Structure formats: structure tokens, C-alpha cells
Amino acid sequence: xxPSTRLHLSERHRGLLLITGLLxxxxxxxxxxxxxxxxSLPYTFNAGMHSGDxxxxxxxxxxxxxxxxSGISLAADYGAVLHGVLLDLGDDTISYGEGGGDGACGVRTxxxxxxxxxxxxxxxxxxxxxxxxxxxxxxxxxxxxxxxxTVRNVTAxxxxxxxxxxxxxxxxVYNNEIDGGRFTSYxxxxxxxxxxxxxxxxxxxxxxxxxxxxxxxYHIYIHDLTIADGPHVGIAILGREGGDHKAVARIESNxxxxxxxxxxxxxxxxxxxxxSNPYGITCRNSGAGTRITNNTITSGTDWGGNRxxxxxxxxxxxxxxxxxxxxxxxxxxGPNVEYxxxxxxxxxxxxxxxxxxxxxxxxxxxxxxxxxxxxxxGSQVHTIRITNNSSAANIHIRNNDIRAVSLSxxxxxxxxxxxxxxxxxxxxxxxxxxxxxxxxxxxxIGDYNGGARGNVIIGDTISFDGTLVNPRTFHVGHLxxxxxxxxxxxEDIVYEGGTADSDIExxxxxxxxxxxxxxxxxxxxxxxxxxxxxxxxxxxxxxGRTVLTGVxxxxxxxxxxxxxxxxxxxxxxxxxxxxxxxxxxxSDSAITxxxxxxxxxxxxLVLPGTSGTPDTIPPGVIExxxxxxxxxxxxxxxxxxxxxxxxSVGTVASYTIRYSPAQITEGNWSSTEMYANSPPPLxxxxxxxxxxxxxxxxxxxxxxxxxxxxAGNPSPISNVISAEAKITVAAGDDDIPELASPxxxxxxxxxxxxxxxxxxxxxxxxxxxxxxxxxPIFVPIEAISPPIPQExxxxxxxxxxxxxxxxxxxYWRVRVNTNPYSEPRSFLVSPRTYxxxxxxxxxxxSQVSFVxxxxxxxxxxxxxxxxxxxxxxxxxxxxxxxDGTNESGNPISSGTYLWYVEDTDIRGKLIVVR
Numbered sequence: 001x002x003p004s005t006r007l008h009l010s011e012r013h014r015g016l017l018l019i020t021g022l023l024x025x026x027x028x029x030x031x032x033x034x035x036x037x038x039x040s041l042p043y044t045f046n047a048g049m050h051s052g053d054x055x056x057x058x059x060x061x062x063x064x065x066x067x068x069x070s071g072i073s074l075a076a077d078y079g080a081v082l083h084g085v086l087l088d089l090g091d092d093t094i095s096y097g098e099g100g101g102d103g104a105c106g107v108r109t110x111x112x113x114x115x116x117x118x119x120x121x122x123x124x125x126x127x128x129x130x131x132x133x134x135x136x137x138x139x140x141x142x143x144x145x146x147x148x149x150t151v152r153n154v155t156a157x158x159x160x161x162x163x164x165x166x167x168x169x170x171x172x173v174y175n176n177e178i179d180g181g182r183f184t185s186y187x188x189x190x191x192x193x194x195x196x197x198x199x200x201x202x203x204x205x206x207x208x209x210x211x212x213x214x215x216x217x218y219h220i221y222i223h224d225l226t227i228a229d230g231p232h233v234g235i236a237i238l239g240r241e242g243g244d245h246k247a248v249a250r251i252e253s254n255x256x257x258x259x260x261x262x263x264x265x266x267x268x269x270x271x272x273x274x275x276s277n278p279y280g281i282t283c284r285n286s287g288a289g290t291r292i293t294n295n296t297i298t299s300g301t302d303w304g305g306n307r308x309x310x311x312x313x314x315x316x317x318x319x320x321x322x323x324x325x326x327x328x329x330x331x332x333x334g335p336n337v338e339y340x341x342x343x344x345x346x347x348x349x350x351x352x353x354x355x356x357x358x359x360x361x362x363x364x365x366x367x368x369x370x371x372x373x374x375x376x377x378g379s380q381v382h383t384i385r386i387t388n389n390s391s392a393a394n395i396h397i398r399n400n401d402i403r404a405v406s407l408s409x410x411x412x413x414x415x416x417x418x419x420x421x422x423x424x425x426x427x428x429x430x431x432x433x434x435x436x437x438x439x440x441x442x443x444x445i446g447d448y449n450g451g452a453r454g455n456v457i458i459g460d461t462i463s464f465d466g467t468l469v470n471p472r473t474f475h476v477g478h479l480x481x482x483x484x485x486x487x488x489x490x491e492d493i494v495y496e497g498g499t500a501d502s503d504i505e506x507x508x509x510x511x512x513x514x515x516x517x518x519x520x521x522x523x524x525x526x527x528x529x530x531x532x533x534x535x536x537x538x539x540x541x542x543x544g545r546t547v548l549t550g551v552x553x554x555x556x557x558x559x560x561x562x563x564x565x566x567x568x569x570x571x572x573x574x575x576x577x578x579x580x581x582x583x584x585x586x587s588d589s590a591i592t593x594x595x596x597x598x599x600x601x602x603x604x605l606v607l608p609g610t611s612g613t614p615d616t617i618p619p620g621v622i623e624x625x626x627x628x629x630x631x632x633x634x635x636x637x638x639x640x641x642x643x644x645x646x647x648s649v650g651t652v653a654s655y656t657i658r659y660s661p662a663q664i665t666e667g668n669w670s671s672t673e674m675y676a677n678s679p680p681p682l683x684x685x686x687x688x689x690x691x692x693x694x695x696x697x698x699x700x701x702x703x704x705x706x707x708x709x710x711a712g713n714p715s716p717i718s719n720v721i722s723a724e725a726k727i728t729v730a731a732g733d734d735d736i737p738e739l740a741s742p743x744x745x746x747x748x749x750x751x752x753x754x755x756x757x758x759x760x761x762x763x764x765x766x767x768x769x770x771x772x773x774x775x776p777i778f779v780p781i782e783a784i785s786p787p788i789p790q791e792x793x794x795x796x797x798x799x800x801x802x803x804x805x806x807x808x809x810x811y812w813r814v815r816v817n818t819n820p821y822s823e824p825r826s827f828l829v830s831p832r833t834y835x836x837x838x839x840x841x842x843x844x845x846s847q848v849s850f851v852x853x854x855x856x857x858x859x860x861x862x863x864x865x866x867x868x869x870x871x872x873x874x875x876x877x878x879x880x881x882x883d884g885t886n887e888s889g890n891p892i893s894s895g896t897y898l899w900y901v902e903d904t905d906i907r908g909k910l911i912v913v914r
Contacts (some may be wrong), residue, residue: 035059041067041094047080051678055084058091060125068099071127074120076111076146083118089125089154097159102137109146117146118171127156129186130165136160141183144168151178153765155853161189161197161264162197165604169205174216176203184228189264193232194272194522196282200230200258201488204238206247208287217289221250222634229300230258232278239285239313246315248285252294256280259300259376265337279310279346282328286311288320288356290760291502293632297329304334305376306811308347308364313349316356318394323631324348324359326467332367334375344368344380344414345638347402350389350395351503359384359397360691369407377407380414381440381508386429406439406469413469416441417462422450424484431457433680437465441472442499443490446507448694451483457490459680463497473499476514476567477507491517491561493598501598504567516565521602523554524583524590530612531556531711535585537605539594542578550581553858554617555710559683564596585610615711619643619652620684622705622718629726633697633818636704636723637689644684645709652681652707652715659692659701661777661867664720668706681707698820699725699778727818733818735760739812740795744825747834751803751852756795757822766790770798776806776824782810790816802876804829832902839911841889842884842891850880850899858902861910869897884912 033050039061050056058072065071071094076082087107092378097104106127107118114140127141134491140163141156151166156163165183166178190198203220211219220237227234234256239247260278268274280297283290291311297304308329316322333345347364350357366383383404385569386395404417417438420429436442442462445452464471473495476485493516495501501516519652524535537558539548550558566576579594590605620643630637638657658664660672679690695701702722707715742748742757770785771778784796804810806829813824833850840848853859855877861869870887872880886892900907 001037004900009169026904030379033370036383038065039074041065041071041096042069042071042073043071044075045082045085047077047082049086050082055086058085060085060089060094063091064093064095064431066098066130067094067096067104069101069103069107070105071096072107074107074109076115076117076247078112078115078442081115081117082109082111083120085117085120085646087120087125089123091125092151093126093128095128095130096141097133097136097139100130100132100136102139104129104133104136104139105143106141108757109149110138110143110148111172118148120146120148120181121150121152122154123152125154127154129157129159131159133159137162139163140167140332140688142166142196144173145170146172146174150177150179151181152177155182157184159186161187162191163187164202166201168203169699171205171207171210173206174210174214174218175190177221178225180224183224184227185230187231188261190232190262191260191264193276194355196233196236197240197299198230198232198262199236200233200506201225201235202233202238203247203249204236205240206238206245208245211248212282218248218250221252223250223252225254227254227256227258231261231281231303232258232275234258234280234297235289237283237284237286239287241285242334246285247283248287249283249291251281251292256295256297257300258306259302260304260306260336261851262337268337268339271338274704275311275336276338276343277305278304278306278333279349280306280308280331282310282312283314284312286314286322287392288315288317288322290314290316290322290630291325292327293325293424294325297327299331299333299376300713303376304336305332305345307333307345307349308366309349309356311350311357313352314350314354314357318356321356321358321790322426324357325361325632327362329363330365330367332377332411334378335740339639341378341380343378343417344385345378345386346380347383347506349382349385349387350676353389353393354395355393357393357395359395359400359494359691361399363401365405366402367405368413370410370413371408374783375579379403379410379412379754382416382419382447383419383442384417385419385447386423387419389423389428393428393451395428396430396432397434398430400434402436403433403465404438404440404838405465406467409467409469413440413553415469416444417442419444419447420452420455420541421447423452429455431455431460433459434461436460436462437497438462439464439466440469441474441475444475445488446477446481446483446485448460448478451477451485453484453488455488457488457493459492459494461494461496464499464500465497471498472505473501473503474514474567475505479507481507485505486513487515488513489515489517494521495598501706506567514567515563515874516598517561517563518565518596518598519559520562520596522548522581522583523602523604524558524585525604525606526612526769527606527608528608528611531615532585532607532610532612535583535607538582540580540582541576547579553644553649554613555650556612557645557650557710558587559651562596583607583671585728591721612871615709615713617630617646618713619707619709619715620647621716622707625703625718625721627703627721627723629724630691630693631726632693633726634693634695635726636692636695636701638692638703639687640690640718640868642682642684642686642688643715648684651683653710654678654708655681656706656708657690657692658706659703661699663699664702664704664717666717669706669717696778697725697818698815700724727820735816737814737816737822739814739822739825742825742827745828746827747830748827749830749852751806751829751831752800753804753827753829754797754799755812755814756797758795759790759793760816764790764792766816768796768798769815771814772804772810774802774808774810776811776826778811778813778824806831833906833908835899835908835910839913840884841913843914846883848882848884850882853880853901857904859899860902861897861899863913864896864898
């Protein structure tokens with residue numbers, strides 16, 4: 001199932017039942033079955049009160065109800081499960097805990113282990129903790145147990161100590177949802193940060209077996225929520241401790257600000273008695289299918305600030321990884337009571353045996369200032385930190401914008417963009433094609449907890465930036481510890497802003513090693529400057545070891561990685577970089593010495609007795625292109641085997657990826673849309689993948705790839721594959737809107753017509769999206785609406801906001817929320833110029849509008865005798881407005897006037913009445 005899929009009735013069916021209930025209410029009064037009016041608090045609705053209707057609706061009897069303690073309880077009975085309840089708060093308020101005291105709850109859903117509630121929605125309104133609660137303990141605004149329970153657009157608060165705005169836990173939790181709303185925590189003190197006693201949202205004690213037995217895809221789906229403040233973690237998702245229970249969460253498009261504080265422990269009183277680890281999002285024991293996407297996480301400035309995202313014991317799979325994508329994280333953290341200023345701010349931290357995690361297309365910013373006068377900043381920053389890993393992981397960090405910022409040049413600052421810490425196995429972390437800027441160290445390899453080995457960095461672009469403090473490109477090892485930091489590889493880094501491949505600081509002891517590599521392309525040409533094929537190339541280092549060998553193809557090139565710098569505390573480094581390059585074909589040979597750096601040009605060897613041949617051999621064709629819907633909406637996952645520069649040998653220069661809603665052929669190849677973010681090619685035979693993003697969800701796209709070599713030879717077009725761009729779809733077709741007007745094949749007099757769709761139900765939270773195109777496959781799009789909220793009544797309308805071309809067929813379609821688009825309808829635009837209101841009664845209207853006057857046209861208003869009253873040139877293309885005055889600005893008299901568009905047969909009559 002997807003986040004919008006439910007095991008219960010669709011929104012439309014629930015809406016129809018709600019309408020039925022309201023009609024019965026009108027006939028029977030406030031006590032009718034199916035609708036319950038809550039007149040006072042506390043109030044309990046249990047399974048025995050269920051009317052037998054599919055949905056019971058609960059509403060407040062006044063705009064505000066106060067509860068001395070707890071407010072509303074939705075409870076299952078022993079032997080009877082509560083389900084099918086809508087608590088519709090509208091714009092009304094529940095104020096709970098007005099009498100002060102501990103353990104108060106605004107709204108609670110509960111039941112015994114075998115009789116947990118389900119199919120419940122708490123919608124709208126305000127659930128606010130009464131103000132006399134600065135010392136109340138253990139309160140919650142919303143305490144949710146059960147499954148298929150949605151909290152939608154609720155504003156909620158909690159006060160006192162050890163409280164949460166939203167708390168949910170136990171084996172019965174799955175398919176639950178928080179959709180929109182605003183949660184604020186005024187909690188200031190809590191017993192244990194280790195027990196997450198003051199999270200704003202806590203969903204805990206979650207079971208993998210629950211998902212396996214029910215077929216559900218996730219425990220909780222949280223989206224479009226604003227967390228305005230919090231003393232500790234904003235959202236905590238916690239799998240059950242013990243066993244292999246993993247929590248699966250979808251956390252999307254939330255806006256989270258937290259600000260660490262704990263008045264219980266103003267000084268250190270043990271590991272858990274502190275305000276440490278105040279992350280915007282924490283996932284502990286998270287499992288395959290967890291998604292953290294499109295969130296914004298920022299720090300408060302009144303207290304101790306916060307951190308970004310924490311993943312502990314996160315375990316995805318190779319086919320279903322944990323995904324952290326498209327988030328914006330800008331955080332700073334001040335000194336805390338556990339270690340004072342000894343803990344760094346983290347934008348992202350991944351630790352405790354993680355595996356199969358993808359971190360892509362995010363922005364992570366960590367900031368410090370070393371100023372004791374600012375409590376929300378500290379003197380240490382590790383923007384991304386991977387730590388405490390003891391088994392194979394496969395963590396990919398790709399295409400992110402990463403910044404480590406110092407606001408101070410104080411030598412006490414410690415600023416690191418990337419920190420790899422206590423990683424004691426090979427091939428653990430892959431950093432690929434990130435943009436990294438640091439005020440201090442770019443890469444810190446080995447840190448407090450231990451060494452880091454076997455990590456790979458490929459193609460990052462790095463620079464020093466901002467207020468610099470102890471800037472270092474690489475720092476290997478930590479203090480004088482004898483950490484093992486061997487076999488780390490950095491390949492094809494782009495060094496900017498003062499960074500350099502020679503800027504490597506080693507710690508004081510240990511076997512600490514870093515290899516700098518570059519993909520070296522050795523070019524062999526003949527005496528005519530054309531490529532020489534079938535030449536043998538060898539590259540040998542200063543120790544006589546051959547590090548690259550191969551035979552040139554038609555492009556005259558042999559390509560492969562060479563290690564040009566080897567940094568170790570205890571062994572040689574510089575002599576690695578003196579290479580000898582040889583090329584031979586038959587008895588003809590050439591030799592050169594080479595010193596490689598990140599920016600040195602590729603070596604070119606000329607065989608004087610050999611005539612080269614232009615490269616006319618194209619790359620091999622990709623024959624196994626595969627495609628399937630991606631994980632996120634609007635994505636398609638591609639996979640293929642990399643071809644060779646010459647057939648199946650070598651590495652091509654580039655890929656061109658094109659896509660279209662229509663079948664791709666050789667004839668239309670060049671006119672289809674080109675995807676902008678093609679990946680760098682890998683060597684022939686390598687497995688390549690790409691996630692295409694930004695596509696229209698729910699549309700089937702055809703995709704094909706063409707490879708090009710360094711001589712500009714293109715390969716044949718690959719096999720053409722099709723897949724639907726991922727869309728989150730609600731169950732059933734009843735959420736696909738019906739187009740009401742204009743009818744199919746209509747001829748319209750306006751170039752900006754109004755399009756009308758029938759509402760799918762009576763839920764005013766629905767949002768509609770209109771599209772207009774001159775092509776029935778909707779490529780390209782001529783006009784697209786902003787999100788249009790559903791109007792009250794039976795229909796929702798949108799006026800096209802651009803002028804459509806006349807005498808051409810146009811097609812329009814609509815979708816609601818994230819559901820599929822409707823089948824399109826067509827119409828023809830035949831603009832008709834007219835004036836309104838007509839007659840123009842000046843006592844009733846202040847102006848008259850001339851519509852559908854072509855841009856650049858001249859409109860002339862005259863008397864019946866032909867004398868010009870006013871004229872306009874329509875420079876903007878918008879309506880022409882007339883206020884009833886002549887060219888001199890004087891009011892005209894009542895009578896009949898004529899108008900026409902110059903050089904056309906468009907004309908009309910306007911009656912003016914004063």
C-alpha cells in the first residue's frame with residue numbers, strides 16, 4: 001500500500017456517508033444516529049455507542065470546550081472494536097488540562113491488545129493544553145493507539161514536563177497518518193533524553209511483524225506538518241528494542257524547528273540526564289522502505305538550537321534502501337549539559353551498523369561560532385558524520401550540497417564537513433559528486449570513536465568557504481590515537497577555493513593511509529595526429545609496478561584509475577607520483593614521464609612511424625535498458641549495462657537520455673525531451689542506474705539512451721522502455737474527477753476559458769490541478785493551474801491564466817490531490833471581442849471592459865457620426881478598460897457609440913447611460 005491507500009472506505013464514500021448523516025440530522029435533530037454532539041468534557045465515545053452506520057461523526061456543541069483534565073476518549077470495548085469514527089473539530093477548540101495536573105490528554109484513541117480501534121480520523125480544530133500547566137507531567141495533546149488512524153490539519157500544543165504533542169506506540173500501530181497541522185511543545189523539562197521523554201512527535205515500540213502480517217507498507221506517514229518548537233527531538237520513529245524489529249516511516253514535506261532545553265538538568269547528571277541529541281528527525285531501528293524526503297529542518301535561537309537527521313541501526317536492503325532525499329537542513333547547536341561544548345552540531349548522523357542507505361540531493365548546513373554568549377551555537381560542527389559501523393553497510397551519499405560554517409575565526413572552533421568515524425570494514429561509505437564547502441576541514445577520516453577505512457570518495461567538488469579556521473582538505477586520524485585509517489580512496493576530486501590534493505594532515509601515530517586517484521586517459525596518436533588503434537599502453541610507477549595497461553581502440557585511448565599520491569604516517573607518499581608511460585605498436589614506440597595531479601592534462605604520446613586513423617567506430621548499443629516506477633512521486637528508476645567506447649571496450653564520453661509520453665523512434669528522437677542530469681559513464685560492462693525525477697506523476701513515459709564517444713560518434717539508440725512515473729494513488733476510481741464544462745469538442749468564444757470540474761466529494765480539503773495542452777498526450781503543457789482548493793457546492797472552477805492560440809484544438813484534464821488525471825476533453829478557441837457591461841450604466845458600474853482584443857491591436861471608439869472618442873493600443877494583451885471619458889479625460893454624454901478593431905472586421909455597438 002501507499003501513503004494514500006487505506007484498508008477502509010475511500011474519502012468519497014466517507015464523504016457521502018457524512019452527507020447522509022447531516023441530512024438525517026436536519027430531520028431528526030441533534031441526537032440522530034451517526035452524528036454525536038459533544039456538549040461537555042470529558043467525553044468518551046466507545047464501541048457500544050457506534051450507530052451501525054459506516055461513519056459516526058462527532059462534533060463539538062460550541063466553539064470551545066474546556067476540560068479540567070483529559071478531553072475526548074475514543075475507546076474500544078472488550079469484545080467490540082471501535083472503528084469508522086470522524087472527530088470533526090472544524091474551527092473549534094478543545095482546551096484540556098484546565099485544572100492543571102499530570103497525565104492529561106486532549107484526544108485519545110485506545111483499546112485492549114485484541115480490540116484496537118481503526119478507521120478513525122481526527123480532523124481540523126485546535127487541541128490546546130490549558131495554561132496552568134507549567135509543572136504538569138506526562139501530558140499529550142494526541143495519544144493514538146490503533147491502526148488506520150489519521151490526524152488531519154490539527155493545531156495542538158502541550159505544556160509542562162515529559163510531554164508530547166503526539167504519542168503513538170505498540171504492535172497495533174500501522175497505516176497511521178499525520179496530514180498537515182501545526183504542533184508546538186512548550187515543555188521545558190524531562191527526565192531522560194535516552195527515553196525520548198519530550199519529543200514533539202513520538203511513534204515507538206513498533207513491530208516488523210505487524211507489517212508482515214497485515215501487508216502494510218509503513219507504520220506511520222507524516223507529511224505537511226509544521227513543528228513550531230520543541231525541547232528535544234521533533235519527530236522520533238522508534239522500532240521495538242530487542243529482536244530485529246524495524247520501524248518503517250514515510251516522513252515527507254514537513255517544516256521542523258526545535259530548540260533544545262532541559263531545565264531538569266542544568267548541569268551534567270549522567271548520560272541520559274541532558275538535552276543531547278536534539279534532532280529534528282530521529283529514526284532508530286528503521287527498516288527497508290523508510291523515506292525521509294522534502295523536509296525542512298532549522299534550529300531555534302532562544303535556547304540550545306538543534307541538529308538535523310539521525311539514523312541509528314538503520315537497515316535497508318539493496319532493492320529497498322532507506323532514502324534521505326531532497327531535504328533542506330540548516331542547523332546549529334549550542335553547548336549541552338552532557339558534555340558542555342564537547343559535542344558537535346550534526347546536519348546528518350548515521351551510526352550503529354547501518355546498511356543500504358541512500359542520501360541524495362539534500363542540502364546540509366551546520367554552523368558554529370565559539371561565542372559563549374550565544375547559547376544556540378557551539379564550537380564544533382560535523383555537518384555529516386558516519387560513525388560506529390561494524391558490518392558491511394553500502395551507504396551512498398550523492399549529489400548533496402554540504403556546508404560546514406564557522407562564524408568565528410577562533411582557534412577553538414572545530415569545523416568538519418564530512419566526518420568518517422569508527423568505520424572498521426571495507427567499502428562502507430561512498431561519497432559521490434557532492435558539492436562540499438567548509439570553513440575548516442573538508443574530510444575528517446577517523447575521529448573520537450575510532451578509525452575509518454575502506455571508504456571511497458568520487459567526483460566531489462570541494463572548496464574552503466566563509467570565515468576560515470584551521471582549514472584542511474584532508475585530516476586523517478585523530479589526535480595521537482593509534483586508529484586504523486587504511487585503504488581510503490579519493491578519486492577525481494575537483495579542488496576549488498584553496499583546497500588542494502596536497503593538503504593532507506596526518507595524526508601523530510598509527511597506520512593512517514589515504515590514496516588519491518585519478519582516472520587517467522592515455523592518448524596515442526600517429527604522425528598525422530589521428531588516433532592509433534591496437535597500440536599497447538603501460539603506465540609504471542616509481543617502484544617499477546605497472547598500474548595501468550591496455551590496448552587502444554579506434555579512439556587511440558586507454559583509460560583507467562591510477563593512484564598518484566599515497567599518504568601514510570609511517571610510509572612513503574611522494575615517490576608514488578613519478579610515472580613512466582609507454583606506447584608501442586609493432587616496432588614503433590614512444591615514452592614519456594608523467595607527474596599526475598587533479599588538474600594535469602591527459603598524456604598524449606605520438607608514434608612517429610605510424611599513421612593514425614580517424615575514430616569512426618561508435619560505442620556499443622545499450623540493449624538491456626530497464627525502467628520501473630521509482631520510490632518517490634514523479635520518479636522512474638532506470639538500469640542498464642554500460643557500453644564500451646568501441647563496441648564493448650573502453651568507456652564512452654557521455655550519455656544522452658530522452659523521454660516522451662509518446663513512443664520514441666529514430667525519426668522523433670531529436671525532438672523528444674532530453675533529461676538534464678545524465679550520470680557520468682562507467683567502464684564497459686559496469687552496472688549503471690539512474691533515478692529520473694521531476695516527471696509528471698502517473699504519466700507513462702518512454703525512455704531511451706544514446707552513448708557518445710570522445711570523437712563524437714553516437715551509438716545506435718538503445719532499446720526503448722516505458723514506465724509510469726511514480727504516483728501515490730488512493731484506492732478506487734471514485735477520486736478521479738469528472739469534467740463538467742466545457743463539453744467535449746466545444747467551440748469557445750474566450751481565449752481564457754473557465755474550466756469546471758465536478759467535486760469528487762464534499763471534503764473541502766481536496767485540491768484540484770488543471771492542465772491544458774495543444775497535444776492530447778500533454779507535451780508540452782500550455783497552461784497549468786496552481787493548486788485550486790475545492791469550492792463549496794458541487795463544482796470547482798479555474799479560469800485559464802494565459803491566452804490560448806485561436807483556431808487550434810486544445811485539451812484539458814484535471815486531477816484531485818495526488819490521484820490520476822481524468823481522461824482529457826478537447827475544445828476549440830474562437831475568440832469573440834465584446835464589451836461588458838452593455839448597456840454601460842455609469843450609476844451602476846464604474847468601467848466597461850473590452851475583452852479578447854488581440855495583443856498589439858488598435859481599438860477605436862467613435863460616435864455614430866464617426867468622430868473618435870477614445871482609442872487604445874493593446875500592448876499587454878489583457879482586457880482594455882474604459883471609464884467613460886473621452887481623449888481629453890472629460891465624461892461623455894449618454895447615447896449610442898460604435899467601436900471597432902482597426903484593420904479587421906471586428907466591430908460592435910455600446911450604449912452609454914448616465
